[in-house]
Amino acid sequence: MSMCLESSVTGASPHSPDSTGWFEAARFGMFVHFGLYSLAARHEWVRSREAMSQQEYDRYLTRFDPDLFDARQLARTARESGMRYAVLTTKHHDGFCLFDSALTDYTSVRASGRDLVREFVEAMRAEGLRVGLYYSLLDWHHPDFPVDEHHPLRGTGARDEPRDMARYRAYMEGQIRELLTGYGEIDLLFFDFSYPEKGPGEWGAERLMALAKELRPDILVNDRLGIPGDYVTPEQYQPDRPLERGGERVRWEACHTLNGSWGYDRDNHDYKDPALLVRMLVESVACGGNLLLNVGPTGRGALDARARATLGAIGEWTALHGRSVHGAGPSPHRPPANALYTRSGNRLYLHLLAWPLKHLHLPGLAGRVRYAQLLHDGSEIRFQELDGARHEHNNLAPPDQPAGTLTLTLPIARPDVLLPVIELELDGEE
Template sequence: MAAASPDASQLPDSPGWFEAARFGLFVHFGLYSLAARHEWVRSREAMSQQEYDRYLHRFDPDLFDARQLARTARESGMRYAVLTTKHHDGFCLFDSALTDYTSVRATGRDLVREFVDAMRAEGLRVGLYYSLLDWHHPDFTVDEHHPLRGTPAEREPRDMARYRSYMEGQVRELLTGYGPIDLLFFDFSYPAKGPEAWGAGQLMSMVRELQPGILVNDRMGVPGDYVTPEQYQPDRPLERDGVPVRWEACHTLNGSWGYDRDNHDYKDPALLVRMLVQSVACGGNLILNVGPTGRGALDPRARATLRAIGEWTELHGRSVHGAGPAGFETPANALCTRRGRHLYLHLPAWPLKHLHLPGLAGRVRYAQLLHDGSEIGFQETDGARHEHNNLAPPGQPAGTLTLNLPIARPDVLLPVIELELAEGE
């Protein structure tokens, strides 16, 4: 993992689409999808290139439908999507003049082209993932992650300068051959290989020159535009020297990025929705990964999970899209976001009849359940007439707003109460 990004507000011409979107789709697809046992299968099992090529010879993504994938992303409430153009195994899903190790040479299909066109057609922002590692390239030096570690290949003469030239050429192809790209996700630096290994400064300068409005992540080892905590959920805004930074939590459905047939450790859709809301409440984004099968389709569990999330976002999307931290004291057992003059209280635990909100008395004009637009009554505690007001809840400090909730919890993954604030709040 690399250095954190600078303060988002200090970035020149910083696009606001990323913060407004809040929710994205990650797609990991490649030769490892045929192995169906994790995207690191070649490294984990120390496969030779010849062994791994059995997947190349059988690669046939006949069920990879980028248009359906784009519709699924949009209907799930996602506003951008990122595809693995090349993962650590070096296999490219795009048409590269620099290697034959591509989906175009294997199948005649440029899957990056299909993906980019489909996402744009659905109105989604487009992101491309590119691995800094490449276990197929003959000049990428053998290190602790390489499948050929512990073999005579460790003593072969390899030239990282030639590899850097290759990598720079491929990034140039991606940023000049597919129109405007909104986001570039490099992956990843580690002790054996950092910014010098990648020529990170020069590569970043080229990216900025080719696509001035692009957002670049933080994994080359030099500052990028946003930080990318992986399989970790922040519970507070991320800061650098006390200044908030732009960030995106990267999560899988089941712990694997690539298709993993026998991994059934799936996260519940309700948990994933809470993770999305928690990200927004802390000023960040969530990107949720799917790993299509070896034939390119989403497996039934992934489809069902995204469908369930989509049913929630259809009713509650405005509590996350364009929203951010609430900026006031959050009640216990609640997650709060704000969008303009509207506060959104997300309630993982449903209270008994009342929800007390200190400091909000006199600041709220209207309250409703977001999923059905049904009004929620409330009363305010001003202290002076507390003891004589039978409607005022006992024991609450002055300035408390108390919502009167129905006994029955709404039948949604995560109930949301929308509060309309008074003018000037």
């Protein structure tokens, strides 16, 4: 495991600290995938996987009724889980829009009378969360999007039909303009995605990026247009070291699902344990990144019981340990085995992936720690600084422990939290 030692972030687009510093301070966000595919309940790529015609897929359109989609409750759940921003799929690959668009009738407003993007944005702002919008570059509904390897009609004669990408690019630009002018301040724009058959030229990537920056100068835009963005987006894998582009470290965000599917997948029970998700969050922060954790509401728009329980468990942990991730980042200190450090100001946070037997040795921290406590209950952790010459004459450390080691004396019983954290108050460090 990389130690993810502290380093300044470079290589990102220039912004004032006040305008984009929120991203690193937040560290934890909610991704929400919701759309027609939620009614199918078997993955958000269901139309492509099952090669459905538009007529077949429209059986979900005529039944789309998100009567349990409660954006205010979703926002409360995000905040109570320790999340500080949220990103909604305004349009996924099927082309169905959750917002009111003058450019298409294929929207939640026409289907159900509800502008779900507006509800989402207003609810998140009311809870003090930053707002992000996801927009798919693919669109299997639009008549000018070419039938390619991902398109549901790839095995039919439609693959040879003429399509006009210039018209489709104009459509995308028009919708981005609608999203960034019709819903107030938007903090983040998540495009998805480029692939070998289609890249920056097909999307008009430079124009889309310029448009977003023109309309919202402080907006953060990801890297999936196929050109450098403000942050990079590893998907479904967890970096174990800071990420670089061109030899320079960059701002990044790992996006993960609860169970391997972004959209609601009724029969998929491969849920990650809440303790694993907390560890992934801490790993992200320790390596200078964020975690964007996805939920896929049901066809009626509610979170299912397993998702609610998982987020509730994470929320219990962040309620007690949030300051070890919010506003925190990498540390220049090297952690012991089976542990991760994060740091905020003069506080060093030691996350214990395995619970030691009574004593824990922290090389290099002798003389640097003023006070130590378990973070969940504020109980003091006593420590002793060893000089290296007395190791063989005491029971605290093995004789090969180096000078400059700080030894903590821990309770025998592991705290009953998903991931124990010790807060170390550093002396003379900011």
